[in-house]
Amino acid sequence: MTALEFNRIAITLDKVTKVYRSGIGLHRSGAAKVIALNEVDLAVRSGEIFGLVGESGSGKTTIGRLIVRLETPSAGTIAVNDVPIAQMRGGVLKDFRRRTQMIFQDPYQSLNPYLSVLDTVAEPLTIHKRPAPVTTRVKVIQTLEMVGLSPATEFLSSYPHQLSGGQRQRVAIARAMVLDPEVVVADEPTSMLDASISVQIYQILANIQRRKHMTLLFITHSLAAAHYLCDRIAVIYRGHIVETGPAKSIISAPCHPYTQALIDALPKYGHAWAEKRFNTLRAHERTVTNTNGCPFFARCSRADENLCEARRPELCEIEDQHDAACFFAEEFKPGKSL
Amino acid sequence: MALLTVDNLSVTYGTPRGLLRAVDQVSFVLNKGQSLGLVGESGSGKSTIGTAIMGLLPKNAKISSGRIEYNRLDLVTTTAENLRKVRWKKIAMIFQAAMNALNPIQRVGDQIAEAIRFHEPEKPNTAVHDRVTELFALVGMNPRRRNDYPHQYSGGMRQRAVIAMALACRPEVIIADEPTTALDVIVQDQILATIKTLQQELGIGILFISHDISVVADVCHHIGVMYAGQMVELGTREEVFNAPAHPYTQSLMAAHITLFGDHQPEPIPGQGPDMVAAASGCRFCERCACAGDACSIEAPQWRALSSTHKILCCRG
Numbered sequence: 001m002t003a004l005e006f007n008r009i010a011i012t013l014d015k016v017t018k019v020y021r022s023g024i025g026l027h028r029s030g031a032a033k034v035i036a037l038n039e040v041d042l043a044v045r046s047g048e049i050f051g052l053v054g055e056s057g058s059g060k061t062t063i064g065r066l067i068v069r070l071e072t073p074s075a076g077t078i079a080v081n082d083v084p085i086a087q088m089r090g091g092v093l094k095d096f097r098r099r100t101q102m103i104f105q106d107p108y109q110s111l112n113p114y115l116s117v118l119d120t121v122a123e124p125l126t127i128h129k130r131p132a133p134v135t136t137r138v139k140v141i142q143t144l145e146m147v148g149l150s151p152a153t154e155f156l157s158s159y160p161h162q163l164s165g166g167q168r169q170r171v172a173i174a175r176a177m178v179l180d181p182e183v184v185v186a187d188e189p190t191s192m193l194d195a196s197i198s199v200q201i202y203q204i205l206a207n208i209q210r211r212k213h214m215t216l217l218f219i220t221h222s223l224a225a226a227h228y229l230c231d232r233i234a235v236i237y238r239g240h241i242v243e244t245g246p247a248k249s250i251i252s253a254p255c256h257p258y259t260q261a262l263i264d265a266l267p268k269y270g271h272a273w274a275e276k277r278f279n280t281l282r283a284h285e286r287t288v289t290n291t292n293g294c295p296f297f298a299r300c301s302r303a304d305e306n307l308c309e310a311r312r313p314e315l316c317e318i319e320d321q322h323d324a325a326c327f328f329a330e331e332f333k334p335g336k337s338l
Numbered sequence: 339m340a341l342l343t344v345d346n347l348s349v350t351y352g353t354p355r356g357l358l359r360a361v362d363q364v365s366f367v368l369n370k371g372q373s374l375g376l377v378g379e380s381g382s383g384k385s386t387i388g389t390a391i392m393g394l395l396p397k398n399a400k401i402s403s404g405r406i407e408y409n410r411l412d413l414v415t416t417t418a419e420n421l422r423k424v425r426w427k428k429i430a431m432i433f434q435a436a437m438n439a440l441n442p443i444q445r446v447g448d449q450i451a452e453a454i455r456f457h458e459p460e461k462p463n464t465a466v467h468d469r470v471t472e473l474f475a476l477v478g479m480n481p482r483r484r485n486d487y488p489h490q491y492s493g494g495m496r497q498r499a500v501i502a503m504a505l506a507c508r509p510e511v512i513i514a515d516e517p518t519t520a521l522d523v524i525v526q527d528q529i530l531a532t533i534k535t536l537q538q539e540l541g542i543g544i545l546f547i548s549h550d551i552s553v554v555a556d557v558c559h560h561i562g563v564m565y566a567g568q569m570v571e572l573g574t575r576e577e578v579f580n581a582p583a584h585p586y587t588q589s590l591m592a593a594h595i596t597l598f599g600d601h602q603p604e605p606i607p608g609q610g611p612d613m614v615a616a617a618s619g620c621r622f623c624e625r626c627a628c629a630g631d632a633c634s635i636e637a638p639q640w641r642a643l644s645s646t647h648k649i650l651c652c653r654g
Contacts, residue, residue, distance in 0.1 A: 055522035056493070164609070165380070194379040194549055196593035200605040221522060224595045228603065251597055263597065265527035269555035270579055271598040281524065 009082075010183060010215040011044040011067055016076035018062050018239075036062045038239040038295075039076065041315070046081075049209055049216045051226030051247065053262075054236035060219045061105075063236075064185040067217065068102045069093075080183060098128045101176035103186040107168035111160040117144070118156040121174045128179060143174045147204050166197035170204065177208055184209075187219045202229050223262050227251045235259045240295045241315065245322030254278075255324035255333050258296045277334070294326070302328055341543040342368040342391070342429070342511050347404035349386050349395065356614045360386045362567040363404070368511065373537055373544035375554030375575075377590070378564030381610060384547045388513045391545070392431050393421050408511070427457045430504035432497075434516040439500050440488040446499050447474075447484025453506040473502040478532055494525035501532065505540075515547045530557055551594055555579045560646075563587045566611050566621040573647030584649040585626045620652055628653055 018037040036059045044050040054060040065071045066078055069085050077084050080100060088096050104110040111120060121140045130139075137156075144152035147170040160168055169189055176184055186205060190198035206229060209216045220226050226233050227247050234244040235256065243256040254260045257280035264276045279301060286298045293309040294300070300308065307327055315323040318330060349361040361383040368374050376384040389395050391406055393413060406413040408424060433439040441449055450473060451466050461469075474481040477498040488496055497517060504512055514533065518526040534557055537544050548554050554561055554575075561578040563571040563586065571584040582588045589606040608625040611617060620626070623633035630653070638652045 055524065195551075195595070196379060196590060196606040199593050199595060199603045202595075203605065222595070223523075224597045227597055228595050261524055265523040266597060267527070267530070267550075267552040267556035268596075268598055269552065269575070 008046040009043045010046040010080065011042070011217065012077075012079040012082075013040050013042040013063070013066075014077045014079075015039045015041060016063075016066065016073045016078060018059070018066065018071065019074045036239055037066075037073075040236075040239070040241055042234060042241065042244075044215060044217060045232075046215055047213045048231040049206070049218055049229055051230035051233040052217060052219045052236060053221065053223055053226045053233055055221055057238070058236045059239040060221075060236050061187055064102065064187045064217060064219050067183070068100050068185055069096070070102070094128070098124075098179050099181050100183045101179065101181040101185070103169075103172055103176050103184065103189050105188040106192050107160075107165060107172050108192065110172050111168055113160050115159075116156065117149075117158050117163075117171050120160075120171055121178050124175060124179050130179065139178060140174075143178045144170075146177065146208060147171075147174045148200065149174070165193050166200060169193060169197075169201055173201070173204060173208075177212075180212065181214060183215045183217070185217045185219065188221065190225070191221070198225070205229065223251065223259075224266070235262070238295045240312075240325065242296065242326070243322075243324045244315065245319070249319060249322045253319065253322070253334055255318045255322070255329040256296075256326050257300050257302055257328075257332070259324075260332075260334075261299075278332075296326075302332065304328075339370045340367045341370045341408070342545070343405070343407040344368075344387070344391070345405045345407065347387065347390065347406060348402045349383070349390050350400050350402050351396075352398040352400070353614065358613045359567050360399070360613065361390070364564075364567075364569045365404075366562055366569065366572060368543045368545055370510070370543055371537070371541040372560065373546055373558040374560045374562060375546045375548065375558030376562050376564055377548055377551050377554045379549060379590075379610070381566075381613070382564040383567040384564045385515055388431065388515045388545065388547055391429065391513060393425060394431075426453065426509070427507045428509055429511040429513065430507070430509040432500055432504045432512060432514040432517045434519055439503075440496060442488055445485050445487060446491065447481075450484075450499070450503050450506055453503050457507045469506070473505055476505065476536065477502045478528075492525075493521055494529060497521060497525075497529050498532065501529075501536075505536070508540075509542065511543045511545065513545045513547070516549070517546075518553065519548070519550075526553070533557060551579070551590060552596065563590065567613060568621060568650060570622065570650045571648070573644070577644065577647040583643055583647070584651055585628050585653075586622045587649075589625070589627075 016037055017039055020034045020036055022032050022034060052060045052063060066073055072086065085096060118140055121143060122136050125136050125139060141152040144155060149155045149167065149170050190201050205216065218229055230247045233247045233250045234241050237258045243250060243259045254263055260278035261281045264278050282299055282301045288298045290309050292312060294313055297303050297308045313325045313327050315325045318324050318333060345365050347361055347364045351358040351360050364387060366374060376387060378384045390401060401414050408429065411420060413421060447470050450470050454461065454466050454469055470484060471481040474484060479495060479498050518529050521529065546554060546558050558575055561575055562569050563584065565586045571578060571587045578587060582591050592604045593606050595603045606625055611621050619634040619636055620638045623629040633652050636652055638650045640648050640650055642648045
């Protein structure tokens with residue numbers, strides 16, 4: 001892959017906002033608004049593994065669902081390979097659906113219990129009437145071998161309930177990969193699995209991504225997993241991207257107080273930094289009246305009462321290709337020593 | 339001082355395919371004021387041990403051998419009446435899914451009060467009210483939130499409420515079954531800190547069950563590693579975490595993804611054994627890089643590496 005090709009942007013989010021309404025009462029008077037994403041800008045390069053890290057409710061899954069068009073944004077545009085996806089209709093949309101696939105979190109729910117492994121993985125081929133040079137069955141077997149279900153012929157007639165969690169997730173990955181997609185969104189693919197199985201799944205994803213040069217958006221709550229798998233990372237907090245950059249740089253020199261708090265919170269018995277390094281989390285959350293300030297203001301121990309509550313910091317470059325949305329990012333940038 | 343002694347405990351589940359040996363001859367001692375972590379993958383039997391101690395095993399489960407001794411009382415053979423006196427009052431449990439452990443249509447404070455009243459019916463109402471206030475403060479929650487319903491709480495607060503409920507009757511032993519698994523890392527860190535503080539201040543013995551060895555190492559004084567129903571390594575946190583001796587513990591540590599250190603995680607090859615089939619040799623031998631010919635035939639024996647550290651392995 002040439003450098004030029006690598007720098008091409010595969011997924012672009014331009015000021016994407018997503019608002020969910022809940023608690024619809026009579027005349028919608030009781031409807032509560034939840035801003036899941038607030039003017040998010042994001043650029044994922046073609047052929048990279050991009051990690052989206054955040055806690056539950058941060059909006060990371062919403063971004064994934066927007067990109068594969070399971071949801072539509074309330075404002076802003078999303079483009080995949082420079083084509084805005086909102087206007088796609090008919091044949092163009094169907095082709096987009098083939099080229100963009102999603103792997104869901106819970107393999108106990110994402111597989112149809114009535115379909116065998118063969119039927120599950122062959123179904124996308126049937127739907128998209130792929131003019132396969134080989135028969136469907138051979139393509140399914142190749143894909144199953146690729147995800148480590150080997151020998152594949154032994155799994156073809158199995159049903160999901162006969163498989164372990166790790167095997168189910170491999171079937172789910174095979175189903176996404178069988179159409180040779182260009183963009184794959186993996187939404188916490190290992191959160192239901194044991195640590196030892198998770199590593200296998202990551203290695204499978206990384207191998208396929210390298211072989212097929214696909215773009216992989218990896219959604220996770222674990223900084224460690226993102227660091228292990230990803231080229232670049234974006235950290236998302238309550239619907240705002242607060243820090244983005246190369247994975248190594250984010251971990252070795254986190255600039256945003258929220259990223260620093262995430263690293264502080266990891267269990268690290270036996271490590272030289274068993275104590276907290278950054279202490280960016282306040283003991284008690286502030287009550288915030290102005291919602292236009294920094295999203296992390298309520299919990300940030302470093303925040304300036306006047307500045308941070310009044311204005312929302314923009315993402316600014318702190319180091320080469322490493323951006324953070326914090327007024328004090330430069331000031332509290334750690335030395336490189338992880 | 340031994341608070342809880344589990345001796346040679348075996349638990350089987352009746353399944354359509356035959357008896358599944360979920361827990362096989364597990365022994366350990368939980369001392370007063372200390373915490374023991376049981377770590378292992380799903381299906382290794384760690385939660386079954388917890389439910390066996392609480393006397394809450396499902397109907398198809400059977401304790402086929404062994405003793406669970408608390409205060410010179412064998413919880414396996416004792417009467418239901420005796421067990422009821424011990425359960426929750428002396429040995430309490432923190433469940434994994436905090437949302438399911440709380441009643442959605444009852445105020446949280448009332449639920450905790452109910453737990454106190456059930457076990458101490460003679461206690462006057464004002465004393466119960468004060469105790470609930472005390473418990474809220476103990477787990478780091480504002481007592482004013484007692485009148486809220488569970489859905490008004492965040493995930494971390496629900497877990498705190500469940501911990502408060504476990505502490506309601508001043509137990510001597512708490513069994514914490516994956517108390518932070520569903521939580522975000524920052525909340526997990528806060529809950530673990532709360533558990534550690536309570537353990538030290540109240541001198542409770544904690545049996546901490548988790549699949550995450552770094553979480554266990556963070557909280558526990560001793561670590562027991564479970565594999566396919568057997569305990570395969572037992573030692574202090576320093577011994578097991580810094581110098582793992584059993585090949586399975588080594589593999590488990592190698593598979594662990596961490597931000598710290600330069601190690602490249604390696605998955606454990608192969609699959610766990612069929613727990614229904616009768617196995618004669620070591621249960622880990624098929625996946626073990628160091629296994630010899632004898633490992634698949636001979637049952638492994640405990641081997642002491644120090645006065646506190648031992649492994650169940652044929653090697654060496």
